[in-house]
Amino acid sequence: EAGVAQSPRYKIIEKRQSVAFWCNPISGHATLYWYQQILGQGPKLLIQFQNNGVVDDSQLPKDRFSAERLKGVDSTLKIQPAKLEDSAVYLCASSSPRGRGYGYTFGSGTRLTVV
Amino acid sequence: DAKTTQPPSMDCAEGRAANLPCNHSTISGNEYVYWYRQIHSQGPQYIIHGLKNNETNEMASLIITEDRKSSTLILPHATLRDTAVYYCIVGRYGGATNKLIFGTGTLLAVQP
Numbered sequence: 430e431a432g433v434a435q436s437p438r439y440k441i442i443e444k445r446q447s448v449a450f451w452c453n454p455i456s457g458h459a460t461l462y463w464y465q466q467i468l469g470q471g472p473k474l475l476i477q478f479q480n481n482g483v484v485d486d487s488q489l490p491k492d493r494f495s496a497e498r499l500k501g502v503d504s505t506l507k508i509q510p511a512k513l514e515d516s517a518v519y520l521c522a523s524s525s526p527r528g529r530g531y532g533y534t535f536g537s538g539t540r541l542t543v544v
Numbered sequence: 545d546a547k548t549t550q551p552p553s554m555d556c557a558e559g560r561a562a563n564l565p566c567n568h569s570t571i572s573g574n575e576y577v578y579w580y581r582q583i584h585s586q587g588p589q590y591i592i593h594g595l596k597n598n599e600t601n602e603m604a605s606l607i608i609t610e611d612r613k614s615s616t617l618i619l620p621h622a623t624l625r626d627t628a629v630y631y632c633i634v635g636r637y638g639g640a641t642n643k644l645i646f647g648t649g650t651l652l653a654v655q656p
Contacts, residue, residue, distance in 0.1 A: 471646030520587050533644060535587030
């Protein structure tokens with residue numbers, strides 16, 4: 430099966446600019462996650478979708494971050510305005526309850542550098 | 545917060561078994577132990593999971609103590625390509641509200 434697709438692979442922006450990341454999950458996976466991974470740390474969950482509804486966004490900095498999954502398939506994560514501390518890898522994952530280990534599959538991520 | 549404790553780093557000689565420990569003393573009865581690994585510049589990759597019995601697949605073996613408060617991931621014949629950060633995670637299986645909460649993991653360095 431095709432994996433989780435993410436784009437762009439790399440992005441460099443200046444602080445206070447906006448940026449958007451795109452994720453296309455594995456076909457048929459109802460649950461989609463966005464994680465933020467700062468260098469040297471484990472991934473931190475930002476938001477979880479079940480189909481097109483938000484299940485958990487308690488760790489999402491809502492003053493600057495937003496995410497949507499309008500048709501229950503692909504998703505976008507936006508940062509506006511970006512801060513230096515937003516420099517990180519943004520990982521998207523999808524899961525199916527019938528899969529192994531939750532059936533989590535991760536994309537390769539988008540590496541964001543804010544200068 | 546992550547509910548597991550792992551050593552920050554370990555070394556292993558190529559061809560030898562790598563034994564990665566994990567403490568999860570607060571694990572509840574319906575929570576599984578999961579292992580994922582993350583090779584540099586890639587997303588985390590599933591390795592194995594278990595509830596109370598030992599498990600083995602083509603990648604690794606998972607040994608869970610009888611009281612379920614700790615576990616060990618075993619890579620039987622480590623290769624240079626096994627150099628990665630290994631994450632031990634506890635959580636419930638399946639369901640729309642379940643999620644993986646990562647700690648800082650163990651950086652395994654396989655030496656030639």
